[in-house]
Amino acid sequence: xxxxxxxxxxxxxxxxxxxxxxxxxxxxxxxxxxxxxxxxxxxxxxxxxxxxxxxxxxxxxxxxxxxxxxxxxxxxxxxxxxxxxxxxxxxxxxx
Numbered sequence: 885x886x887x888x889x890x891x892x893x894x895x896x897x898x899x900x901x902x903x904x905x906x907x908x909x910x911x912x913x914x915x916x917x918x919x920x921x922x923x924x925x926x927x928x929x930x931x932x933x934x935x936x937x938x939x940x941x942x943x944x945x946x947x948x949x950x951x952x953x954x955x956x957x958x959x960x961x962x963x964x965x966x967x968x969x970x971x972x973x974x975x976x977x978x979x
Contacts, residue, residue, distance in 0.1 A: 896919060897947060898914060898920070901926075901929060902925045902926045903926035903929060905929070905931050906931040908935060909932075910937070912936075914941040918941060919942070920946070921942035923946075923949065924960070934964060935964040
């Protein structure tokens with residue numbers, strides 16, 4: 885498979901949650917380069933914790949998506965101190 889085909893097949897994010905509550909992601913490890921580790925969609929996300937792990941190959945650990953005209957809150961996700969990421973507090977807002 886050539887590099888152009890690989891780029892076309894790459895997903896927006898490794899994980900996508902939609903209106904999700906009370907999730908613990910422990911010791912997660914990104915093995916191949918990715919744009920985003922976790923993409924949150926919807927307005928009812930809450931109690932999501934990313935605890936430990938290595939997300940350095942993800943350009944951004946978190947993406948928040950606006951849904952139904954309301955904005956997602958970054959406070960619904962807790963990034964643990966032991967997380968190894970290129971930029972642990974960096975998130976992106978997508979319309």
